[in-house]
Amino acid sequence: MLDFQKVKLRPELPELLEQYRDFVQKELFPFDLAVVTGPFKSYLPQLQELRKKAQKQKLFAPHLSGKEGGLGLNLLEFAYVSELLGQSPIGHYVFNCHAPDIGNMELLAHFGSPWQKKEFLEPLQKGETRSCFAMTEPENAGSNPVNLSTTAILEENHYLINGRKWFTTAADGAQFTIVMAVTNPEASSPYERASMIIVPLDTPGFQLVRNIPVMGEAGEDYLSHGEVLFEKCRVPKENLIGIEGMGFKLAQERLGPGRIHHCMRWIGICERALDLMCRRASQRMLNPGKPLAEKQSVQNWIAESRAEINASRLMVLDTAEKMQIHGAKAVKEEISTIKFFVAKVLMQVIDRAIQVHGALGVTDDTLLSFWYRHERGARIYDGPDEVHKAALARSILKKYQS
């Protein structure tokens, strides 16, 4: 646990963070509530403008290397940035480092073939296209990912894919998906049966069945979760990422940093929610000159939120630092820890902010309702709380086995 190694941070990081903070507060805060209230597509031109502005200010794609058009931040540096972007629900999108695209970029950058990189990765990195990731299946418990019904059968240099997926986030408007499918049902280990395959969404046999109504909204485009169907969907063998049976290994690689990204984004949300809470508490008068902020219950919530957010940030940064030094596998325990810890903090802080806002808190006149609804999933996606707790505990307990 104790680790005195430190990741070297670029000296200009503090200044860079100020630039991001500035951009987010000035360009995104006045605009983001409207975008998430939607319809999302109507805001695409303005979002595109913002992306150009980010590019001009050399803030675009912070996670990509310089030659890929980015800033070349390391994982720890990017974590700091990610928190700032997370304060706005359109932050990561504008800077082109949003899920699921960032995960797909990481995956293709590490494991994609040269052809895949050129064909699929490069347009993504430039923000010209979007992609999605089709893993979760409605009829199988996501907490046990080896249970997959979707199959990809190799026939004449093509994979024939059949299956139903859901929570294929942002499928609406994407150019391609990466799909997890069983290619090697006979493999002895259940962890070696599946593969990841790229499927352009205009492939015959692919169908976006619906944008799933989630917490009152089907949404659209980037702000949507697709239910998708693969029926005799044929793609060339070249669309396989890596080698057959490597699906779960890739998924783990993808999820490690992915969880850090999520956690830092959540901390950004927490900071904004706490800010809204303090603002409202200071301005809302119970009686002339008696703001809500004088109520000890409200003070308790602010103090507890502050403490929990600080704790979350330090843990996530610590995990990012260790992951960068020792690799994702070495921090499996830490990853599980932050996943369930920060997700809980997130929901608590949002809930308190709503309560401080009273009736206004349940309306869509603030961002709180959006987060209350759409971040409830944080305790479920990428492994529900219970799965991460059990995994962490079992890992700890291993050292006690005689």
Added chain:
Amino acid sequence: MLDFQKVKLRPELPELLEQYRDFVQKELFPFDLAVVTGPFKSYLPQLQELRKKAQKQKLFAPHLSGKEGGLGLNLLEFAYVSELLGQSPIGHYVFNCHAPDIGNMELLAHFGSPWQKKEFLEPLQKGETRSCFAMTEPENAGSNPVNLSTTAILEENHYLINGRKWFTTAADGAQFTIVMAVTNPEASSPYERASMIIVPLDTPGFQLVRNIPVMGEAGEDYLSHGEVLFEKCRVPKENLIGIEGMGFKLAQERLGPGRIHHCMRWIGICERALDLMCRRASQRMLNPGKPLAEKQSVQNWIAESRAEINASRLMVLDTAEKMQIHGAKAVKEEISTIKFFVAKVLMQVIDRAIQVHGALGVTDDTLLSFWYRHERGARIYDGPDEVHKAALARSILKKYQS
């Protein structure tokens, strides 16, 4: 606290409850998710059919006396019924005992003039019209209700009403509202400044500004919360309920039983959510033959939910019984107690049910998302948790003052 008096329950109550349970399960359960997914208005004809069926089975309007077309249940008996109706989000509506109409009916029945009863109450009781209640104001903290900006000035036998209200639930499609407005700004007690006045919604100067988007949905008709504007809105003096300055007294009268109705409805929601939780836990397989129900975390949630729901029910029934015997004023402490206790249980049970459902839990494919969103307000409306806790504590502490 100890009270050995008991309210006499009609002998046929158990049988009657079975009839309600049957109706709710057979007629409403297969249909209610569609209705709340909306658009609500498209379901009005079918809802009308259901009301007729309820009338035919002599189950309609359980809270009204026989001569008003109801069953004449007393408060305690109605509490039992209310839980059953609450299991469906359209339960109270179909049986014409839904908020805010039930509160308005109680108010007009007790305090309305003969003309008001004939003109406004009777069509309500028959289910021919709907009404709403305009009290909360966006610019004043609801937790201190004496701060009201809306005014009603008596001019030539008419009240001239000006002000803005919000969370005027179900204003869309209603025939009239009861509005709380300051008529006597000079009254020495801040509790004697306001009055309740009936305003037909076709009165010039009344405007439904918008159905407030709440938790992702503006909704419509009965399922909506209006922001409404009164601009030089003139109604005859006869529309005053009771006498001038009586507004808060009436509001208290209205809220007492109203909170019992809400609490029993919430318990109904809890029972349905717990049922969904158990059903899902039993059917969802982690591995063949290994249902989610075998997980101890899930078992903990089921057990804790069962305990909390039982506790809630017993407390609300106890409060209803005492209110019926001793009146609403005698149970002020109990009313505050159940308000914050049951609202908390409600949110906890819904949240656990969502977690057990995993990804499905955040979709609109079950009722859980609807309740998670639209019942978050339970901890806010009719007095936020904190106000009720403080009121209860201060009342208890009075006995300790030397």
Added chain:
Amino acid sequence: MLDFQKVKLRPELPELLEQYRDFVQKELFPFDLAVVTGPFKSYLPQLQELRKKAQKQKLFAPHLSGKEGGLGLNLLEFAYVSELLGQSPIGHYVFNCHAPDIGNMELLAHFGSPWQKKEFLEPLQKGETRSCFAMTEPENAGSNPVNLSTTAILEENHYLINGRKWFTTAADGAQFTIVMAVTNPEASSPYERASMIIVPLDTPGFQLVRNIPVMGEAGEDYLSHGEVLFEKCRVPKENLIGIEGMGFKLAQERLGPGRIHHCMRWIGICERALDLMCRRASQRMLNPGKPLAEKQSVQNWIAESRAEINASRLMVLDTAEKMQIHGAKAVKEEISTIKFFVAKVLMQVIDRAIQVHGALGVTDDTLLSFWYRHERGARIYDGPDEVHKAALARSILKKYQS
């Protein structure tokens, strides 16, 4: 769950409860802190005086029938009394209805032979002797009670008992114990292997190894928990209660009402702790004229405690009522529910009361420290929280199995 049958309460119950309340407040409250601070034995003469006073006032042994020298209260009536006695840590002792003796009395009254009743039960009922109950073993998890190492082998009309028990409460100074020991190791069901046998503590081979230091105190006499050893301890066959293999059945019979007794006693503790909390909050000044009671955090604790205590009481009384009507087996779910629910409330209320008392709260100058320490076991003895939750959940889930 719904049950409209009611247990008939004697008309004089309210008055009787006032007498108990009076006795407890006037005779026990001024004295009980000294007794539990100890040494307990030094207070035995005064406690004996109090018992005589209770007898004179016809309040002694409320749970026993008139001809046994008691008041003949039914289970529900006794529950009301039990709460009042529980407000003092010596309440049940003074009135001779304290654990473990009350459980042994119930057991012997129902299942004892005439000889056992005369020899062991009668002196207990009169308060002339004390007894104990030896079930829990240090080397076996109490949560799986079928794992027992203590054996009783029948040899020439005697049982030869060997084994080690602990948490044999109040063994120090008791006349006899009832021991749970395996008599039929070959029985097919693990629930039919053990029996209950009476062992007078002067039997050779019995040894009180130590009064276990529990939470800082070994205690003595009634206020102690013994570790006891049976080494070739021989008792006549007549000391067997009921028939061989009946041990677990008897234990269940004993535990059912026992848990109601515990729960009502805990509610009594809660009421006293809440009273201390309110008293302190009202008297402790932060500044002149500014009592601690004005702090919203303190108000929250008072309100939440009030709510949780009310909920607990109603649930326990409801369970007692149903148990009396339908028997212990019919309320297995309710018994598990109250066990974990009320134990949690108990610890929360005590903890809040300590916090309100500040530094004084951790001293032994109030009763709070005694309860904080010695009631922590409430979440463990008679089945830890987790076991009761799992039992309850599994019972509920049975209805969902297809």
Added chain:
Amino acid sequence: MLDFQKVKLRPELPELLEQYRDFVQKELFPFDLAVVTGPFKSYLPQLQELRKKAQKQKLFAPHLSGKEGGLGLNLLEFAYVSELLGQSPIGHYVFNCHAPDIGNMELLAHFGSPWQKKEFLEPLQKGETRSCFAMTEPENAGSNPVNLSTTAILEENHYLINGRKWFTTAADGAQFTIVMAVTNPEASSPYERASMIIVPLDTPGFQLVRNIPVMGEAGEDYLSHGEVLFEKCRVPKENLIGIEGMGFKLAQERLGPGRIHHCMRWIGICERALDLMCRRASQRMLNPGKPLAEKQSVQNWIAESRAEINASRLMVLDTAEKMQIHGAKAVKEEISTIKFFVAKVLMQVIDRAIQVHGALGVTDDTLLSFWYRHERGARIYDGPDEVHKAALARSILKKYQS
């Protein structure tokens, strides 16, 4: 909040920490339960031996400079050591860096006169004497420290001290106390009325009234909390620390690092409790081959404890680092944050560990009962949770005042 400055840690720190870990595990763990079970004085010779061993291994007094006989660790380095020492309840004592002596050493080193240093500080640093700190008063709320009744009146170059203090920790056997007393009642600011004065405990008029029975134990010597009385207690003017009216300033200086010491000690306790929890869970069999560790509730507790402990450590280390760079005043918010956050975690982890141990957990056969009882004060001393939360919130809210 963000701060990229880092404190330089000596390169040999990791190795040094291993030495401490080794010492604590090998020398203290086998012995500490006996010491705290007491009587403490009977173990003084063995504790003295251990101190010599620590000196020989050059581990003694890590917080003191080399020329004072210590290791010269900076605050951050010492924080790491402090966690390791905290794993044993005698750790800090053996290494002579225990409260309240460490606080008094820091105070005298910074503010003592040369005479005071020679007379009082040096013997403390060598571990030849012990001292105590008399601030809290039974009749005044500690949460508002300006309310002090103890007075020190200057008369003929002597202070005449009168007053009653309690929770003067470790007064029994100490050579002197530092007392907080009002010397300047007329000062305009209530924060400038009190002074700190050294009082040797053999001064006439000083009396150790009692070792306060705390959570079942009066304790003795270092393990005790004194109630002390000053009656016309005369000490020379030279015993004043700093200047008159400086008392609260000094108290703040003393408390800043003091809270970091406490927090790191608590984290040490948490680590040991978690270790005991895991050990017990792994060894306790519910059925042959089925350890308690397989229960998901136990796994949840282990995972949640791990997360909360990690969060606590990172926050305290971060605070220590910032305090060292920027001074105590700059980290007032952080100090309040860790005080209430870590104290809560501490109690939760201990409580879970007890629950995992079942009946054993409430006995004094493990350290858990000691900590459960004697660390309950952690949420009260040095400012109760509520005071720190309010202070933190008000500090945050200042930025929102218009």
